[in-house]
Amino acid sequence: MNPTLPRRAWLALAAAAPALASGCAAAPGSAAAGDAPAIRGTGDLGLVIERARGTVAIVDTSRREVLAEVAGLGDLSHASAVFSRDARYAYVFGRDGGLTQVDLLRQCITQRTVQAGNSIGGAISADGTLVAVQNYAPGGVKVFDARTLQLLADLPAEHAPGQRSRVVGLVDLPGRRFAYSLFDGNAIWLADCSEPTCPRVTRLEHIGRSPYDALVTPDGRHYIAGLFGEDGLALVDLWAPQPTARRILAGYGRGEQPLPVYKMPHLRGWAVAGRHAYLPAIGRHEVLVVDTATWQEVGRIPVAGQPVFVMARPDGRQVWVNFAVPDYDRVQVIDTPSQSVVATLRPGKAVMHMEFTPRGESLWLSCRDDHRVCVFDTQSLQQQATLALDAPSGIFFTARAHRMGL
Amino acid sequence: MNPTLPRRAWLALAAAAPALASGCAAAPGSAAAGDAPAIRGTGDLGLVIERARGTVAIVDTSRREVLAEVAGLGDLSHASAVFSRDARYAYVFGRDGGLTQVDLLRQCITQRTVQAGNSIGGAISADGTLVAVQNYAPGGVKVFDARTLQLLADLPAEHAPGQRSRVVGLVDLPGRRFAYSLFDGNAIWLADCSEPTCPRVTRLEHIGRSPYDALVTPDGRHYIAGLFGEDGLALVDLWAPQPTARRILAGYGRGEQPLPVYKMPHLRGWAVAGRHAYLPAIGRHEVLVVDTATWQEVGRIPVAGQPVFVMARPDGRQVWVNFAVPDYDRVQVIDTPSQSVVATLRPGKAVMHMEFTPRGESLWLSCRDDHRVCVFDTQSLQQQATLALDAPSGIFFTARAHRMGL
Numbered sequence: 001m002n003p004t005l006p007r008r009a010w011l012a013l014a015a016a017a018p019a020l021a022s023g024c025a026a027a028p029g030s031a032a033a034g035d036a037p038a039i040r041g042t043g044d045l046g047l048v049i050e051r052a053r054g055t056v057a058i059v060d061t062s063r064r065e066v067l068a069e070v071a072g073l074g075d076l077s078h079a080s081a082v083f084s085r086d087a088r089y090a091y092v093f094g095r096d097g098g099l100t101q102v103d104l105l106r107q108c109i110t111q112r113t114v115q116a117g118n119s120i121g122g123a124i125s126a127d128g129t130l131v132a133v134q135n136y137a138p139g140g141v142k143v144f145d146a147r148t149l150q151l152l153a154d155l156p157a158e159h160a161p162g163q164r165s166r167v168v169g170l171v172d173l174p175g176r177r178f179a180y181s182l183f184d185g186n187a188i189w190l191a192d193c194s195e196p197t198c199p200r201v202t203r204l205e206h207i208g209r210s211p212y213d214a215l216v217t218p219d220g221r222h223y224i225a226g227l228f229g230e231d232g233l234a235l236v237d238l239w240a241p242q243p244t245a246r247r248i249l250a251g252y253g254r255g256e257q258p259l260p261v262y263k264m265p266h267l268r269g270w271a272v273a274g275r276h277a278y279l280p281a282i283g284r285h286e287v288l289v290v291d292t293a294t295w296q297e298v299g300r301i302p303v304a305g306q307p308v309f310v311m312a313r314p315d316g317r318q319v320w321v322n323f324a325v326p327d328y329d330r331v332q333v334i335d336t337p338s339q340s341v342v343a344t345l346r347p348g349k350a351v352m353h354m355e356f357t358p359r360g361e362s363l364w365l366s367c368r369d370d371h372r373v374c375v376f377d378t379q380s381l382q383q384q385a386t387l388a389l390d391a392p393s394g395i396f397f398t399a400r401a402h403r404m405g406l
Numbered sequence: 407m408n409p410t411l412p413r414r415a416w417l418a419l420a421a422a423a424p425a426l427a428s429g430c431a432a433a434p435g436s437a438a439a440g441d442a443p444a445i446r447g448t449g450d451l452g453l454v455i456e457r458a459r460g461t462v463a464i465v466d467t468s469r470r471e472v473l474a475e476v477a478g479l480g481d482l483s484h485a486s487a488v489f490s491r492d493a494r495y496a497y498v499f500g501r502d503g504g505l506t507q508v509d510l511l512r513q514c515i516t517q518r519t520v521q522a523g524n525s526i527g528g529a530i531s532a533d534g535t536l537v538a539v540q541n542y543a544p545g546g547v548k549v550f551d552a553r554t555l556q557l558l559a560d561l562p563a564e565h566a567p568g569q570r571s572r573v574v575g576l577v578d579l580p581g582r583r584f585a586y587s588l589f590d591g592n593a594i595w596l597a598d599c600s601e602p603t604c605p606r607v608t609r610l611e612h613i614g615r616s617p618y619d620a621l622v623t624p625d626g627r628h629y630i631a632g633l634f635g636e637d638g639l640a641l642v643d644l645w646a647p648q649p650t651a652r653r654i655l656a657g658y659g660r661g662e663q664p665l666p667v668y669k670m671p672h673l674r675g676w677a678v679a680g681r682h683a684y685l686p687a688i689g690r691h692e693v694l695v696v697d698t699a700t701w702q703e704v705g706r707i708p709v710a711g712q713p714v715f716v717m718a719r720p721d722g723r724q725v726w727v728n729f730a731v732p733d734y735d736r737v738q739v740i741d742t743p744s745q746s747v748v749a750t751l752r753p754g755k756a757v758m759h760m761e762f763t764p765r766g767e768s769l770w771l772s773c774r775d776d777h778r779v780c781v782f783d784t785q786s787l788q789q790q791a792t793l794a795l796d797a798p799s800g801i802f803f804t805a806r807a808h809r810m811g812l
Contacts, residue, residue, distance in 0.1 A: 038445075039444075039445065039511055039512070040492065040494060040511075041448040041490065041492030041493045041494025041495070041510075041511070042447040042448050042449055042492070042493065043448055043449060043489070043490075043491060043492045043493025043494070043804060043807050043808065044491050044492040044493070044534075061491075062491055062492060062534065083449075084447065084449075085449060085450050085467075085468055085764075085765075086446065086447030086448070086449045086450040086468060087447045087448065087449025087450075087493065088446060088447025088449070089447070104447075105445055105446075105447070106445070126765040126766065126767045127765075127767045127768075128450075128468065174721055174723070174765070174766060174767065174785070175767070175785045219680065219721045219722050219723075220721040220723075221721070221722075221723075239723065239743055274625065275681065275699070293681070314810070315580055315625045315626040315627070315810060316625050316627075317580070317625075317626075317627075317645065337645055358491075358807070358808030358809075359491075359532040359533075359580070359808060359809070359810055360532065360580060361532045361533045361580065361581070362533075379580065379581045398449060399805075399808040401449050401764070402449065402764030402765060402805040402808060403764075403765070404720070404721060404765055
């Protein structure tokens with residue numbers, strides 16, 4: 001699998017290769033491919049989405065290699081994943097409403113349900129018992145038993161009688177709670193699923209026009225929604241006795257003189273490092289620096305293009321940035337103490353996503369149009385490995401099982 | 407195993423039970439006890455030290471139960487553990503200089519070496535390849551291959567010709583580096599083990615008299631050593647181009663009018679939550695609150711006794727505190743936004759150690775003299791489970807594999 005091959009040639013090669021694994025064999029404990037499943041730890045495993053062919057690759061971050069590919073996950077053109085608290089199973093949320101449970105040890109699909117017509121991601125509760133999915137069509141959130149994928153609660157996001165909103169920005173909060181935003185409802189809702197079949201929903205209304213994405217800070221305290229319909233963002237302090245939304249960063253958004261925006265950045269592409277949040281400026285070649293106590297902008301760092309993901313190394317010493325077209329062959333590294341770009345890398349075409357290893361010694365990034373994933377040593381900035389994969393996009397490591405709001 | 411039995415009776419019962427597992431059977435892949443090893447994820451596993459009988463219990467934090475006990479680890483009267491980056495193996499550091507590798511899946515000892523006469527803990531490098539142990543006799547640090555336990559480097563801590571210092575406060579830093587303090591050398595040394603057989607040591611001298619323990623902040627930036635010989639602490643900003651030690655918290659220590667100190671708190675018992683560090687006041691019934699930007703004290707919280715461990719829930723919303731004798735049957739919960747004690751629990755006799763589950767939904771604590779481990783729901787503060795174990799002390803969960811400085 002030569003990473004320099006164009007995709008068509010690569011697919012021709014792949015077609016000649018052995019069939020991919022998909023569903024698990026019926027006998028419990030048996031592996032899909034007929035081999036005995038590996039006795040191994042799962043702390044250094046991960047998934048790479050191969051978006052074009054409904055496949056995920058299971059990777060080992062210690063050996064920096066692909067262990068297996070699992071097919072049959074449907075439309076993965078906008079896919080994300082969370083992990084069970086034992087770090088054995090991944091839950092993959094597909095664009096087509098598919099929710100797929102993948103066994104990383106037996107390397108196969110264990111359960112799959114197409115639970116909506118159009119979906120945009122999900123979350124898992126802190127205790128690992130509940131998986132929630134946010135849906136566009138029909139709009140709402142569905143909550144599943146993480147073990148069985150049995151539906152436990154359907155939260156229709158009916159913001160007005162008979163009107164269901166598309167749901168975005170779903171995150172987990174401590175205590176079997178979830179927060180999410182109603183794109184059509186101009187609202188942020190908080191669902192307490194302590195009793196999953198009887199969830200209690202708190203509605204924060206009039207938070208601003210058309211929230212299009214959201215994030216929660218790594219400490220689970222601040223929920224922030226981006227607004228498509230106006231400038232600024234809606235911030236909720238979830239630790240307040242009666243949480244309310246207030247507006248922050250009034251200039252954030254497209255501004256009075258809109259610039260062409262080649263790719264709307266995900267809010268989850270924000271980084272929080274030390275006392276600052278680093279966020280992609282919309283339409284500008286800048287990363288904004290915001291103080292997380294006041295939520296005021298305190299600086300801007302010029303970068304090589306319109307930033308998409310702005311990600312902090314787990315120790316906060318570095319922030320890595322990728323870009324929208326036409327600059328999406330580049331990645332820049334910001335040194336946070338000096339708040340300056342210290343390196344510009346050109347790892348390949350169409351850098352889609354980045355993921356740090358749990359303690360930050362390496363960064364993995366996907367070069368979609370070069371059909372490879374590259375691994376960099378974050379200290380030396382030297383490339384450590386290249387993995388040939390078909391149109392890779394999202395990269396997700398099992399250590400996410402132990403972190404909030406991912 | 408009735409948790410209310412006195413220890414003598416418990417041991418009599420235990421003696422009648424089947425022999426504990428210890429070394430692994432010779433055949434690769436076979437489990438010590440003859441059962442097939444479990445195909446399972448390792449993200450929800452942990453270890454509890456049973457200090458009196460050289461045994462560790464392997465626990466499952468999802469089911470909240472003991473999976474197995476492994477004997478033969480020597481003197482565990484002051485023991486700690488770190489984990490391999492795949493979360494399969496624990497490395498247990500015993501007081502007698504024993505370094506033991508335990509396979510959590512096969513539930514047995516895979517390797518063991520008594521590498522010094524008297525040892526006080528260790529660390530694992532961020533990339534998982536190196537295990538370092540700090541020693542009292544002979545003084546110094548030894549660095550081992552994490553896979554084979556082969557000795558790669560011996561760093562004698564020779565602070566003056568022919569004089570080796572006892573070593574304390576060993577922590578891992580990003581990039582295969584370690585920091586440690588020389589109790590007899592009044593120094594902090596930084597060892598870069600990028601080339602493990604040829605480590606480069608940077609010496610910071612005259613940092614203060616008799617550093618007795620140290621910690622690194624969760625971001626790996628600040629290394630702080632407590633001083634037995636004088637008040638205050640030595641702080642090193644490891645991100646500085648030329649790190650140096652400076653004195654902070656001048657009043658911290660025993661002060662001009664020394665109070666009786668029933669148990670010298672570990673510095674690793676500090677909590678960092680948001681912008682504050684919470685630390686045990688020495689000899690006083692107080693938790694000190696320190697601003698991590700200025701390292702100035704900004705508050706004091708009255709508590710039920712002399713604090714030993716002051717631990718932050720992973721989201722920083724709560725800080726849990728245990729106490730020295732005679733108040734070691736109590737645990738208090740501090741709410742960080744209001745900086746006040748919101749609950750006092752009395753879980754059992756001689757609360758030794760506490761560990762949060764990775765996302766903080768539960769807290770496990772060991773009641774040594776009641777021979778049990780209790781698990782609490784951190785939201786409701788209700789007890790969720792009790793596990794009968796012999797004289798439990800340290801509790802360590804595999805998610806530590808993915809965190810720095812633990």
